[in-house]
Amino acid sequence: GEAIRSGRSAVGKGHGFSIHSPAGPVSLLASGHATAAVSGAMRLEHAVYEADWRADLVLPTERVEDGRLWFPGGVGLGATLNWDIVQRFGRVWEV
Numbered sequence: 001g002e003a004i005r006s007g008r009s010a011v012g013k014g015h016g017f018s019i020h021s022p023a024g025p026v027s028l029l030a031s032g033h034a035t036a037a038v039s040g041a042m043r044l045e046h047a048v049y050e051a052d053w054r055a056d057l058v059l060p061t062e063r064v065e066d067g068r069l070w071f072p073g074g075v076g077l078g079a080t081l082n083w084d085i086v087q088r089f090g091r092v093w094e095v
Contacts (some may be wrong), residue, residue, distance in 0.1 A: 003031075007038035018042035025054060025062040029077040032069045044069065057085050 007017040017038055021031035028046050035044045048054065048064050055062040058079040063070040072078035086092060 001034070003034040004037045007034065007041055011038060011040040016042050018045060020045045022047040025058045025079070026077065026081070028062070028069065029058070029071070029079055032071065033077065036071075051089070053085055053089055057082055057090075 003019060007019075010017045017035075018041065019031040019035055021028045021044060028044075028048075031044055031046070035041045046064070046069070048062075059082045060072045060079060062079075063072075
């Protein structure tokens with residue numbers, strides 16, 4: 001999408017491209033996929049470990065090891081929300 005187009009444009013013009021993803025495992029997966037799609041992108045800045053249950057918010061569990069984000073297999077982002085964790089620690093809004 002738009003992040004990939006912006007990143008490729010920036011790198012193509014000699015600029016850096018680094019997504020900042022402090023929001024959670026879903027946005028981290030989306031940002032990670034976009035970063036991986038841009039050849040020459042800088043490292044992805046992210047926050048992890050700010051809540052004990054963070055990694056369990058998605059299935060399969062979020063995996064960051066030695067500074068590397070592991071992408072789960074599957075369609076789309078490769079993960080789904082763990083609704084048990086959402087119900088226990090989060091909020092759900094219906095629109």
